[in-house]
Amino acid sequence: MRKNLDIDVHHLTRVEGHGNIVVNMKEGVLEKAQLEIVEPPRYFEAMLKGRNFHEVAIITSRICGICSLGHQMTSLKATEAALGLKISQQTEILRKILVNGSTFQSNVLHALFLAAPDFLNVGSVFPLINTHKDVVLAALRLKRLANEIGEIVSGRAVHPISCVPGGFTKLPTTDELKILQDRLIKEARPDAQFAIDVMGSLTHTIPQFERETEYISVYSDNDYALYDGQICSSDSGCFPVEKYLDITNEFIVPHSSSKHARFNRSSYMVGALARFNNSSKLLHPSAKKVADMLGLKAPSFNPYMITVAQMIEVVHCIEDTVELIEKLLKTGLRDEKPDQEPTRYGRGIATTEVPRGILFHDYTYNKQNMIMAANCIIPTGQNLANIDDDMKKLVPEIIEKPKPDIVKNLEMLVRAYDPCISCSVHMLDVTFNE
């Protein structure tokens, strides 16, 4: 039996941001199994200090390019809560479409471009252009259409432009929405189905590993909650968003420039699998069918299945967007101006599901509508302790495998979480002392 193991994956590839996997086993004792976060900290609090309310989402969007839409949504909701700004039902529907588009885009990027090469034993998506051209083309079409949802509704897929506190500065036209809906039905549906069929033929390559943990996500009785809802823990039920600090309990560890989090156990999971475990009964029927076909049942304790849950959500987001557009077309688009007249000031807290999990923004504004205090808690940071716990259980289970296989299994594990490391080291969590 292997007694000693020394793994150091410097700057793990095919993830967003910089992380290292470090595992040490000596004389049969696992001394270290952790994901080191070495991304340079960014110190967003210094950027927000004294900024006016309409500038805040522009800045917090830059925490992460991949999750820029989710950061904007959460930021806008927190600002609106703090300043008493009202949004219309039309704005809410448009925002839900945007959140769907962003989840759709990010999940496709991760599942089909970053994780898929592992299932096919290649180092990137580029060799697949020759060997699996049909799938790559379908994946590219899906990603393009997902980005177009953002471009049509918010002006730009990365760092959206027209969503502002209180509403939108520009609305899509009815024609644009109709064409988008039509393309979702005629193009995205078959492309997604094709990608899922291919994934279905590869699920046997997904490692069989289970570790039950606590699953935390946004939850609502009304829909598969992405845009808004309460905080839900699989261990202890639902909490209002104002209680978020009692759930996240952040703490600093020396091996990570991103803070860790824990609630009822030593760690908890957020993201697509946590959402699936907590809300699968609220998925669109088509997405439920895909879950059956891919063999994913709630609750699933295998973190490698996050990638599968992401593809199930792709189908949900496509179908939900088709329905939301239908709603807008039925009532017709009203030419509304954003409500930008604050009626109060103080603290506002908001939560949204971004692709990698539950996100919190918490702001305090002064009378002049300027930011005085800010705190953001990011999904990847919340997952880090859970990843370390997974590695501690996984390493002894696969210790007899050749070292390259162990490394691959560990890399795939971290990649499955689709970590967004830039986000996790945003470092925005202080009160300004003034």
Added chain:
Amino acid sequence: MSKPKVAFFDFTSCEGCQLNKLNFENELLGLLDLIEIVEFREAMDDKADHYDIAFVEGSISTPSCVERIHDIRRRSDILVALGSCAVSGGINAMKNLHPTEWVRETVYGDDKYLFPSIPVQPIRAVVKVDYEVRGCPMSTPEYLHIFKSLVLGRKPEIIDYAVCVECKLKENECMLERGMFCLGPVTRAGCDAVCPLNGQYCTGCRGPVSNINEKGAVDMLKRHGLSTREAVKRMKMFCAYEFEKMSETS
């Protein structure tokens, strides 16, 4: 002729510019035919020793960033900075407006020594940069223009006039006339005035044009009842580093 060897790197940033280059899905396979990607950590496992063209995103903000960028420069024939963070320090440089120690302490408390940090700098403050693609996120058409020019061995054209020029061509209603505080008159174009096109004021993410008409800009702000102090505060959102340097030299 062999295909140019191209690599992509990221420093302190949101990686939105990296993502943007994967976002012209329709052209992506065509572009891949023209080059050989030898290193791109966000998308692939491979590593290489030499690059004909290196595209670099993000700012320099830690001691290890400085080491890494020198190493990349040594291996690269042409180095292109992508996006505001790389070109001008971008939004990260707002950190420089506060004392470094205060910033570190408020975030990490007593554990601040675990995570070293230095004032944010653009790439060109540390190594020679051959070309720059501005914008937050970088402008996709401009990136494609530079990319194609370099692959063809031509010198790309770099725009140096104000956003207002592009905005007028788009026939947008003037944001200042609409009562918004717009930085279009002093900001470098190349974005196709995408923010005004979507009903939003220009945030100055591409940095100032090289020859700002200062008097004209101040007069225009006055005419619309807007203060120059607020204008400077707004320009420091994306260009804090450039403004610091400008005030040091003037």
